[in-house]
Amino acid sequence: MAPVAPRSGDAIFASVEHVNAELFTLTYGAIVRQLLTDLEEVEEVNKQLDQMGYNIGVRLIDEFLAKSNVSRCVDFKETADAIAKIGFKMFLGVGASVTNWDADGTCCSIVLDDNPLVDFVELPDTCQGLYYCNILSGVVRGALEMVSMKTEVTWVRDMLRGDDAFELQVKLLKQVPEEYPYKDDE
Amino acid sequence: MQFFGGSDISPSPPAPTASGNNAHMMYVFNRNGVCLLYREWNRPLHTLNAQQDHKLMFGLLFSLKSLTAKMDPTSFENHEMCSLDKGNLGVPQLPGQGCSFHSFRTNTYKLSFMETPSGLKIILITHPKTGDLRESLKYIYNLYVEYVVKNPIYTPGAPIRCELFNTSLDQYVRSIS
Amino acid sequence: MAAIYSLYIINKSGGLIFYKDYGSAGRMDTNDSLRVASLWHSMHAISQQLSPTVGCLGIELLEADTFDLHCFQSLTGGYLNPFIYLFIYKHTRYWFFLPSTGTKLFVVCEPGTQHMEGLLKVIYELYTDYVLKNPFYEMEMPIRCELFDINLSQAIQKDRVALLGR
């Protein structure tokens, strides 16, 4: 069977149920506030947000693959492209682009056109060092790990810290190649 | 399971379905798991070396057979008397015993399988869209009886090296898929 | 005339996380269903290794004398957490190092039953909704989600009506 072409992010977003972004944004704000109250260190909050994102990514990948008809996630470049172009649009309704690939194609940036997490948000100075949107880096890391791509995902630009855009850097750490050590005690 | 009688090459070969050869490869195993024949016509991918490939194929067939025997919804033995050998997972099946599978399909290939009462296993791997090849496998089995079993210099259990069998097999397989 | 005998859902390491049969034919007791699930998990992975071309996703349809087995698989998995399949035949040990594969759903039905692929896709969507989005479901564990059961029986019912209606 000729593999079905992956569906566009817009097509999927149009076909799924929506909720008002404000509910999403304010619920996320509540989560961050809870973490800031429960955990003193801002660095701890960053870690916890990333872990929560990872837990989501591990579950969300199945829906992403099923609905996007992405046939196989073997090539890191293709997968990163699919996650940026289809994933962010399908779930958050925002576009994203993949840029600055490094020479050997194992590291890239995902730049978000928009970010529904940060409407109405103004970081007070008590939160220096907080990566408010760290849940997103965790989601990307968790999703990629499920298709056997171990990655490190970090924020390179964050508008809440004064930058001009939201930019994630995705670096492939390890992807076990297709052929594998065959052991047989014959 | 019907018994494949008849000595001459009958039934006549089923009408060839498609031109060109999208048959990939064929295996023949005997009841002891020895690979008597491996013919390859079109196989771009080899994930394993020949020996591992044959072992893995045999392992797959053997396990699938015991799985299908166990899952046979029409047999009652495995409900009441679970302890009965037949139908227990992993316990070798006697050839022709219990429910067996005749093919499986993945997105990249179709595997057609036949096991004779003598325990000979014939496996043909073709394009995923190929139709039902049970008749074709019977025909190939007849080729095997004709050119191999009846070939005086062939010692059973040894890999098949009868040229005549190979050429008529190639010709026939090219015509069916 | 039950077109569908039973439905299995297996997690990423081949553990059975959901089993339901529809009628007595083909009913399995718990350990047999566990064995069937883990054996199928290995067969599915092995079938990928024997593919003559790249991009094989494993068995989608197994045709047996008295039943068909349709399998749908999510495309997660890979070599980050591989597993070993050990197979002993005539006291020689064969063991193989296989990639883990995604969550699998398979349905056992009467030979020739139509549009099982469609039904499996629907059931898979119910899984991504009512199981994966349930905060009280722990990944890879047996599924005990009331909403999944309710929606599953509705989907099977609707499908069965479609089958009988044909």
Add this chain to the structure above:
Amino acid sequence: MIGVGKIKQYANVLETPLSKGKQEVSLSAFAFLFSELVQYNQTQVDNIAELERRLEDAGYSVGARILELLCHRDKGNRRETRLLGILSFVHSTVWKVLFGKVADSLEKGTEHEDEYMISEKELLVNRFISIPKDMGTFNCGAFVAGIVRGVLDSAGFPAVVTAHFVPMEGQQRPRTTILIKFAEEVLRREARLG
């Protein structure tokens, strides 16, 4: 409560419109996020009552902000002063913003004067959630109860708000009822206003 997420109050608020038109995300995104909120809080509590309270607290902060947002945007800064006014504001305006629809019903409690009930056949936050048997009557709708309390409290109508499953005959799934029990002073003021 740390001030993260408070409304932008700086000069530039006039240039950037508060809402860039009706933006939406997928229900799945919200469902996964909410599921994570519940799972995180499960790790922070020892019993169900505490879990419910924490979800309610999280909702409360959302409710307070929703009121500010809606008053700035829709009401031209006019505040509700009467009980029925604020209840219908919650039942329709707030519900529409949060859940894209008006709540199924708004009823006055029969036994007690100070009780009102907003019910929803399928509360959005509960859409994909199956409560394990051993958690009894626990309802993730506590989050929504918190939102309602946040709105009412900030609007000057303090109340105790709880979420309950109410079985409906002929339905496999119970509906969720948000029970609002107003504080004494609200009723007294309401009586005074006649």
